[in-house]
Each structure stands twice: as C-alpha cells, then as structure tokens.
Amino acid sequence: MKPFPDTSPGASGLALREGLLFGRGSPGRRGTDLPAAGVPEAEPAAELPAELLRAEIDGLPELSEPEVVRHFVRLSQWNYAIDSGPYPLGSCTMKYNPKSAEAAARLPGFAAAHPLLPEEDCQGALALGFALERALCEITGLAAATLQPAAGAHGELCGMLMVRAYHVARGNPRKKVLVPDSAHGTNPATATLAGYQAVEIASGPDGVVTPAAIAGALDEDVAALMLTNPNTLGIFERNVREIATLLHEKGALLYNDGANLNALAGVARPGDMGVDVMHINLHKTFGTPHGGGGPGSGPVAVALPLVPFLPVPTIRRAGDGFALDFDRPQSIGRLRTFWGNFGMWVRAYALLREWGPDGLRRAAQLAVLNANYLRQLLSPAYHLPYSAPTLHEVVFSDKLQKAHGVSALDVAKRLIDHGFHPPTIYFPLVVSGALMLEPTETESPETVEALAAALLAIAAEAAEDPAALHAAPTRTLVRRVDEVRAARKPVLRWHPKPR
Amino acid sequence: MRYLPHTEADIRRLLGAVGAPSLDALFSSIPEPLRLSRPLELPPAADERALLGELSALAEKNLRVPPERVFLGAGAYPHHVPVAVDQLLLRSEFYTAYTPYQPELAQGTLQAIFEFQTFVCLLTGLPVANASMYDGATACAEAALLALRLRRGRKKIVVSRALHPAWRATMRTYLAATGSEIVEVPYDGRTGRTDGAALAAAADARTALVLVGSPNYFGVVEDVREAAAAARQAGALLAVGVAEALSLGLLAPPGELGADLAVGEFGSFGGAVSFGGPGVGFFAAREEHLRQIPGRLCGETVDAEGRRAYVLTLATREQHIRRASATSNICTNHALGALAATIHLGLLGKSGLRSLALLNYRRARYARQRIGRARFSGPVFNEFVIEADAAVAARARAAGFVAGLPLGRDYPELSGALLTCVTELHEKTAIDALAKVL
Numbered sequence: 029m030k031p032f033p034d035t036s037p038g039a040s041g042l043a044l045r046e047g048l049l050f051g052r053g054s055p056g057r058r059g060t061d062l063p064a065a066g067v068p069e070a071e072p073a074a075e076l077p078a079e080l081l082r083a084e085i086d087g088l089p090e091l092s093e094p095e096v097v098r099h100f101v102r103l104s105q106w107n108y109a110i111d112s113g114p115y116p117l118g119s120c121t122m123k124y125n126p127k128s129a130e131a132a133a134r135l136p137g138f139a140a141a142h143p144l145l146p147e148e149d150c151q152g153a154l155a156l157g158f159a160l161e162r163a164l165c166e167i168t169g170l171a172a173a174t175l176q177p178a179a180g181a182h183g184e185l186c187g188m189l190m191v192r193a194y195h196v197a198r199g200n201p202r203k204k205v206l207v208p209d210s211a212h213g214t215n216p217a218t219a220t221l222a223g224y225q226a227v228e229i230a231s232g233p234d235g236v237v238t239p240a241a242i243a244g245a246l247d248e249d250v251a252a253l254m255l256t257n258p259n260t261l262g263i264f265e266r267n268v269r270e271i272a273t274l275l276h277e278k279g280a281l282l283y284n285d286g287a288n289l290n291a292l293a294g295v296a297r298p299g300d301m302g303v304d305v306m307h308i309n310l311h312k313t314f315g316t317p318h319g320g321g322g323p324g325s326g327p328v329a330v331a332l333p334l335v336p337f338l339p340v341p342t343i344r345r346a347g348d349g350f351a352l353d354f355d356r357p358q359s360i361g362r363l364r365t366f367w368g369n370f371g372m373w374v375r376a377y378a379l380l381r382e383w384g385p386d387g388l389r390r391a392a393q394l395a396v397l398n399a400n401y402l403r404q405l406l407s408p409a410y411h412l413p414y415s416a417p418t419l420h421e422v423v424f425s426d427k428l429q430k431a432h433g434v435s436a437l438d439v440a441k442r443l444i445d446h447g448f449h450p451p452t453i454y455f456p457l458v459v460s461g462a463l464m465l466e467p468t469e470t471e472s473p474e475t476v477e478a479l480a481a482a483l484l485a486i487a488a489e490a491a492e493d494p495a496a497l498h499a500a501p502t503r504t505l506v507r508r509v510d511e512v513r514a515a516r517k518p519v520l521r522w523h524p525k526p527r
Numbered sequence: 528m529r530y531l532p533h534t535e536a537d538i539r540r541l542l543g544a545v546g547a548p549s550l551d552a553l554f555s556s557i558p559e560p561l562r563l564s565r566p567l568e569l570p571p572a573a574d575e576r577a578l579l580g581e582l583s584a585l586a587e588k589n590l591r592v593p594p595e596r597v598f599l600g601a602g603a604y605p606h607h608v609p610v611a612v613d614q615l616l617l618r619s620e621f622y623t624a625y626t627p628y629q630p631e632l633a634q635g636t637l638q639a640i641f642e643f644q645t646f647v648c649l650l651t652g653l654p655v656a657n658a659s660m661y662d663g664a665t666a667c668a669e670a671a672l673l674a675l676r677l678r679r680g681r682k683k684i685v686v687s688r689a690l691h692p693a694w695r696a697t698m699r700t701y702l703a704a705t706g707s708e709i710v711e712v713p714y715d716g717r718t719g720r721t722d723g724a725a726l727a728a729a730a731d732a733r734t735a736l737v738l739v740g741s742p743n744y745f746g747v748v749e750d751v752r753e754a755a756a757a758a759r760q761a762g763a764l765l766a767v768g769v770a771e772a773l774s775l776g777l778l779a780p781p782g783e784l785g786a787d788l789a790v791g792e793f794g795s796f797g798g799a800v801s802f803g804g805p806g807v808g809f810f811a812a813r814e815e816h817l818r819q820i821p822g823r824l825c826g827e828t829v830d831a832e833g834r835r836a837y838v839l840t841l842a843t844r845e846q847h848i849r850r851a852s853a854t855s856n857i858c859t860n861h862a863l864g865a866l867a868a869t870i871h872l873g874l875l876g877k878s879g880l881r882s883l884a885l886l887n888y889r890r891a892r893y894a895r896q897r898i899g900r901a902r903f904s905g906p907v908f909n910e911f912v913i914e915a916d917a918a919v920a921a922r923a924r925a926a927g928f929v930a931g932l933p934l935g936r937d938y939p940e941l942s943g944a945l946l947t948c949v950t951e952l953h954e955k956t957a958i959d960a961l962a963k964v965l
Contacts, residue, residue, distance in 0.1 A: 223704025
C-alpha cells in the first residue's frame with residue numbers, strides 16, 4: 029500500500045513565517061483611527077496621583093491594520109479546523125458550524141443588546157432565551173432549564189450545586205458522588221468543587237455500569253451518580269432506569285452528563301430514564317463553534333424537584349412578554365456576571381429552527397450510522413475492546429499496532445500527515461491506548477471512507493515501517509513538539525527587552 | 528437538510544454495510560420503553576431566509592433604544608469593534624477549530640493564546656496569565672479558590688462591597704461547599720471608594736484573600752496601595768478585580784500596586800456586549816502561584832527540528848489529568864473571545880490603547896460634569912453614579928435614552944441613583960441631549 033492513498037486530502041502547502049506581535053512596528057504607527065474627543069481634553073493627572081497612572085506600555089505593537097490583518101491570517105493558516113476537514117474527536121462532537129447561525133448572532137439587535145437594558149427594551153433576547161429553554165426541555169424530557177452556564181464543566185458545577193442545595197434543603201448535604209471510571213475528568217473535578225468526595229465506579233465487562241456496582245457503593249451518604257449516557261465508549265447505559273430507581277430509593281439523584289446527547293436527540297430522552305438533572309453542550313449537539321477552545325454554552329435541565337434551586341435569574345413569562353426573575357429564595361444563586369453566553373444561544377436556536385423536529389432526529393440517526401460505518405471499515409485492522417453496539421462514537425485500541433511498537437499517539441500523528449485531525453487518544457481511561465472516533469452526522473459517506481482508508485494505510489504502515497510512524501507528522505509546519513521542555517522551564521509570555 | 532450529506536441511497540448503502548435493516552435498528556441497544564415513540568414538539572424546520580427573517584424580527588425588539596443612547600456599563604462596556612476584528616474572527620481556521628490539544632495542527636491558535644497571555648501580563652503588570660476564564664465573575668471565584676488553596680487553614684475572604692455585586696454573588700455560589708466565610712467591607716458614602724480603615728480591620732490572620740475592584744462598581748478608581756498594605760499586614764493575598772480592562776490603558780497596573788492576582792473581564796477588547804455573553808475572563812498571577820493557576824496555559828517550546836513552537840502546558844493542574852484533585856473543573860474556556868481581544872489590542876497597539884482609554888476618560892468626565900448630580904466624589908474612569916430617582920430615569924427613557932442602571936436592587940441605600948457609563952460610542956451631542964433631559 030502507498031503511504032498516502034489518493035483519498036487522503038493531505039498535500040503540500042505554503043505556510044508563511046510569522047513572528048510574535050510584540051515589539052514590532054514603528055513608533056506612532058497604529059491600526060485604529062479614533063474620533064476626536066469633541067470635549068475638553070482633561071488630563072487624568074489633574075485628579076489622580078501619578079502613582080495610580082501609567083504611561084504607554086512598552087512592548088505593545090505599533091502596527092497598521094494591514095500588518096495586523098496579515099499577522100492573524102498567517103496564524104489562521106497554521107490551524108486545522110472543521111471547515112478544512114473532518115475532526116473525528118470522540119466525545120467532542122465536532123460537527124459543521126452553520127454559517128446562518130454566525131449571521132444570526134451578528135444581527136445588531138443581538139450583538140449590541142446590553143444585558144441590563146430595561147426588560148421592555150430587550151424582549152427579543154428574552155423571548156429567544158425562553159424559546160430555547162422550552163425546546164431543550166422538550167428534547168431532554170425535563171421540566172425546566174437554565175441557559176446560564178458558560179460551558180459543560182460550568183453546567184456540571186451548576187447541576188451539582190443544585191444537587192447539594194436539594195440535599196441541604198432535606199437536612200443533609202451528604203458526602204459522596206459516584207463517578208464511573210469511563211467518565212470525563214470534569215465529573216470528579218466538579219464533584220470536588222461541589223464539596224463531595226468522588227467515588228469511582230468500575231464499568232462492567234461489557235463497558236456499562238451495572239446495577240450491582242451501584243448497589244454496592246450506594247448508601248445514605250451518596251448524593252448523586254454522575255452518568256454519561258451514552259457513555260464515552262459510545263455504548264448506551266442500558267441499566268439506566270434500574271440504576272435511577274436504586275438511587276432514588278436511597279434519596280440520591282441521577283446526574284446525566286449530556287456531552288453525548290448527539291446520539292439521543294429526538295430518539296430518546298434522559299428525563300424518561302429517571303434522570304434528575306443534566307447539562308447540554310450547545311457547542312457539541314447544537315453545532316455552535318468551538319472557537320479554538322471556547323466559548324461554549326452548557327445549559328442545565330432539571331426535573332421538577334430541582335426547579336426551586338435553579339440559578340438566578342430565570343426567564344419567566346410576564347403578561348404578553350418575558351421577565352428576569354431574581355426572587356427565588358431556594359436558588360443556588362448567581363453563576364456569572366450576566367445571563368449566559370447569549371451569542372451561543374442564538375446560534376443553537378438557529379440550528380434548531382433549521383433542523384425542526386425531523387432534522388434533529390435525522391442528525392442523531394446519521395451520527396450513529398456514520399459511527400457504525402466507521403467501526404465496520406476499521407474493524408479489520410484495529411482492535412475493538414468492547415463489542416457492544418455503537419451509538420455516536422466508537423473506541424478502538426492500539427493493541428494490534430503495539431505488536432510493532434506503534435502507539436495510539438503514533439497513529440494519531442501519522443493521521444495528521446494524511447490531512448485529517450486525529451481522534452481523541454488515551455481516553456476513556458478504561459481502554460489502554462484508546463483511539464476514540466466520532467465522525468458526527470455532517471460528514472459524507474465518502475469522507476468517512478477516506479478517513480478509514482487513511483487509518484487502514486497507517487495500520488499497514490505500522491507493520492511495514494513503524495519508524496515512519498514514530499517520526500510523524502512530517503508534513504506539518506512544526507513536527508512533534510517538546511512538551512517536557514515546555515513544562516520544565518515554562519515560557520508563558522513574551523518579555524520586552526530591558527532598556 | 529443542507530447540513531446532512533446522506534441521500535436515501537447513501538443511507539441504504541451504509542445500512543447494508545453495517546448490517547442494520549433500518550435507521551431505527553441502530554438504536555436497538557436502547558431498551559424499547561426508553562425510546563421516544565412520538566415526534567418532538569418543536570417548531571417545523573425553517574429555511575435560511577425564513578430563519579433570518581424570524582430572528583431579525585426578534586433582534587429588532589432589542590433596538591427600541593439605539594445603542595448610542597444607552598448609557599449602560601456595569602460590567603458590560605459597549606465599545607466599537609473594528610471590522611477587521613470581526614472579519615478575522617470569521618476565519619474558519621480560527622472559529623471552527625477545537626481546543627489545540629494537537630499542537631502540530633494548531634500553531635495559529637496556540638500562538639494567539641501566547642499573545643493573549645502576554646497582553647494580559649503587560650496590561651496587569653503581573654508575570655503570568657492563563658488562556659482565559661469564562662468571565663469576570665467566575666475569574667473572581669477562581670481567585671478565591673486559589674487563595675484558599677495557597678493559604679491553607681485560612682477560611683476568610685474579605686471583599687469590598689464596591690466590587691461588582693454579581694461577582695460577589697458568584698463567589699458565594701462557588702464557595703458554598705468550601706466552609707469559607709465571605710466578609711464584605713463597606714464603601715465610603717462620600718467618595719465611593721472602599722472604606723480603607725474597615726478593610727484593614729477586616730483583614731486578619733484568618734484571611735486568605737482581600738479582593739477589591741478598580742475601577743470599582745461605581746466607576747471609582749480605588750487606591751489599590753491601601754488594600755495591598757492591608758493584605759500584606761494580614762499575610763493574605765490581594766486580588767484586584769477589573770471589570771473595564773480598557774482602564775488598564777491609563778491606570779497603573781495592579782501588579783505594580785501590590786496585587787498578587789488580577790482578575791476580571793477583557794471583553795471590552797474586541798467583544799460585542801451580546802446581551803452579556805460570551806465575554807472573556809482573565810486571570811493573572813505571580814510566578815510562585817503558577818502551579819496553582821486554574822485553566823489552560825500555553826507555553827513556548829521547540830519541535831523535533833528545533834523550531835519555535837507552542838503547546839498547552841503544565842496540564843497536570845487540569846481536570847483531564849488530575850481529575851478529582853484538579854485546581855479547577857474548567858475545560859472549555861473563552862478562547863475565541865481571547866483571540867478577539869488579542870486582535871483588537873494588536874490594532875490599538877501602544878498609542879491606540881492609551882488614546883482610546885483617554886477618549887473614554889474624557890467623554891465620561893465631560894458627561895459627569897455636564898449632567899451634574901454626582902453621587903460620589905472619587906475620580907472615575909468611564910462610569911459614575913448620579914442622583915436620579917425612578918421618575919427621572921423614566922423621563923429620560925420617555926425621551927429615548929437609557930440613562931443608566933438603577934442601583935436600588937443591589938444597593939438599597941442607593942435606590943435613588945443610576946450608574947451611568949460613557950464610552951467612545953457616546954458623542955458629545957448625545958451626552959448634551961441626555962444632560963438636558965435629566
């Protein structure tokens with residue numbers, strides 16, 4: 029087999045050198061034109077002591093607009109993105125980000141709306157928030173939702189603080205939170221932040237949590253179980269209802285990590301499974317862009333018993349319109365400065381409106397179809413540690429490649445040479461050398477096939493020329509980077525030259 | 528549906544390949560009673576033009592008062608976003624990229640984060656900064672958590688009542704399970720500054736953190752040196768919360784005034800107010816706190832051929848490695864907002880930053896004098912409190928202005944006062960017209 033099949037998009041390109049912004053340009057040059065003040069030119073020194081003022085800041089760039097634009101265009105060209113090619117990162121749900129949603133979020137009435145406008149002057153924003161909340165409740169089968177959390181982990185914190193408030197209202201916050209070993213790291217980290225001890229639950233041999241494991245760990249000190257469903261192996265936690273009953277019998281709650289809601293939307297609803305509280309990642313299931321790391325948006329939906337504890341403010345109906353409700357005595361309180369990542373609400377709502385109920389369901393179906401197709405194509409060459417049916421993502425391991433001294437990292441780095449972003453690797457932790465693939469519904473069958481062809485070529489290369497894989501990537505702007513050096517002697521900023 | 532590539536023929540072909548009789552059969556691992564047996568009750572699909580029509584109509588409802596006649600700040604400061612910033616943000620390579628965990632494919636994002644960290648350091652006068660937080664409120668909460676880790680055994684957080692009320696409230700929410708105590712220190716009713724004597728009295732050997740805002744919620748520039756002395760005396764850390772980062776173009780940086788931490792909101796650079804989110808939180812600290820900092824950090828290193836390269840580093844602090852013992856649970860941050868700030872600061876540069884800050888200062892100073900009614904005497908940057916009760920605010924609104932934010936909900940003693948913000952968006956003519964109405 030050729031190292032790079034013709035179906036691989038990777039080709040050579042021209043990347044341009046570009047240094048840092050700092051210390052560049054010429055004194056007095058700038059990339060913004062400002063209006064004249066039009067008012068008396070008062071000097072701050074007239075009313076503030078010199079020690080509380082500063083001069084111009086050494087090292088700031090002195091560049092024109094064309095220079096700054098060129099700088100950032102060059103940087104952008106060093107990135108891979110979902111608009112350049114598929115991004116099969118498991119549990120990250122890197123689907124296409126609709127362009128109409130970007131236009132919608134930039135409408136002046138949305139972008140320029142101040143969060144503290146009098147309520148009668150921001151009814152459009154409140155109406156959109158209310159409609160999105162209702163849609164998320166219908167999709168999750170839960171009673172109420174808050175759109176405030178800024179991201180998934182912020183939603184987890186919101187949800188777990190509500191769990192805590194619920195128990196406190198019943199006289200005892202309890203001490204422990206159960207977290208399966210296949211969970212995202214944010215789950216145990218959030219449990220700690222909410223004042224709980226995270227207790228790890230081992231997954232069963234077929235990759236799902238068993239009622240027996242829960243029953244064995246369950247006592248009156250357990251506040252909740254944090255369950256990701258489908259889990260990070262892409263497998264449905266089929267015992268969820270039985271587990272929910274076990275928890276509820278002991279007065280504990282079921283938290284659902286909604287990172288993988290893309291497999292279920294329109295097909296099944298967590299609220300119908302006994303889930304009490306969950307977060308939803310708008311930047312996964314609802315296609316808002318990841319932005320190179322954020323912002324996301326992590327709304328939380330809850331069952332009726334948790335409604336009193338929602339963060340303030342909530343959006344409520346008021347006459348013909350909507351209002352923000354701050355008067356909620358049992359609320360966990362404020363979560364952030366304002367009402368949520370509104371720009372992300374607009375984008376998610378736009379996609380929901382374009383999908384409609386049928387498109388939403390079809391998206392989940394095609395996401396699962398693509399993952400199963402990828403599983404089928406790769407099974408001859410990669411070890412599949414769990415054979416349970418695959419939903420939206422599939423986890424292979426590097427077991428077969430290890431025989432040639434090739435690791436999941438090598439496979440990932442070689443995939444870059446083929447022009448694809450690597451899958452998630454070494455997660456979930458329950459699989460040694462995990463390669464976790466989530467194609468999402470927006471990739472065509474041809475793209476899934478090209479990705480598979482590249483991974484099959486790499487598996488063949490692993491047997492024939494493992495050294496080539498250790499050396500990968502070879503076709504990128506930079507090769508493998510020295511992470512040890514970065515951590516041992518951290519350089520985290522540019523410094524101006526001493527005068 | 529134009530985002531879904533699969534035709535019916537494609538679906539049949541793929542179903543055949545995976546050996547499933549139907550799309551529904553792919554979900555057989557979900558027990559039948561748990562599957563939804565009806566269509567979701569959502570509005571029917573809208574085409575692109577219908578969607579934009581519908582959303583434009585909603586957006587219009589937020590434009591009853593044109594932005595240049597809205598004098599609101601209070602944590603969200605409206606500024607002109609250069610078109611170049613937004614066009615660069617719309618480059619797919621930036622906004623549709625994931626977190627840069629694979630550095631070979633993400634040098635653009637990584638270098639931009641490194642530049643963001645540098646801008647935060649240069650503006651705050653502190654040596655290290657992270658790759659961003661969600662917003663100013665959560666950055667304050669993380670500062671309190673960091674102080675509780677670094678000053679183990681100390682359980683008290685002393686905070687000025689002139690710090691943003693939502694930031695204080697968010698801190699209370701985050702600290703609910705930590706067993707710590709938040710003590711609020713009053714402000715001087717004449718100057719609008721934090722009561723220095725009360726602050727010094729409250730900061731004691733049990734105090735982990737002293738936190739003041741500057742400019743504070745009333746827009747008043749604090750004397751941070753006073754707070755620094757109180758914190759130092761108590762052996763506590765001092766954090767300065769900055770809601771309007773543009774002020775750092777004019778005011779001495781917190782790091783030079785004795786702050787150990789500077790936290791707050793950077794959204795004034797390159798960000799639209801967008802009904803309050805997303806903004807971009809920043810977090811800056813001293814070198815010795817590096818390994819306790821929350822969130823992502825980008826560092827410089829070299830690749831296998833010795834070329835300069837950037838990579839996310841010191842990840843052993845973070846949730847995906849350290850899990851239950853992580854310094855924070857944060858994962859996704861506000862990277863694109865950080866990029867917007869980096870681009871805007873790149874455009875402003877050395878002289879532009881100072882000029883824009885001066886412009887805000889001068890317009891606000893003019894407005895404060897022109898309007899009169901000043902509630903506090905302390906010096907301000909670009910917002911200030913005026914005596915104006917509900918009737919006055921209503922009169923302004925009837926004339927087509929939002930004159931400011933009524934303060935009564937958060938400060939009952941200021942129920943007859945408005946917090947009024949003036950930036951470069953507010954021309955002299957609009958200021959004069961507002962003053963006339965008031």
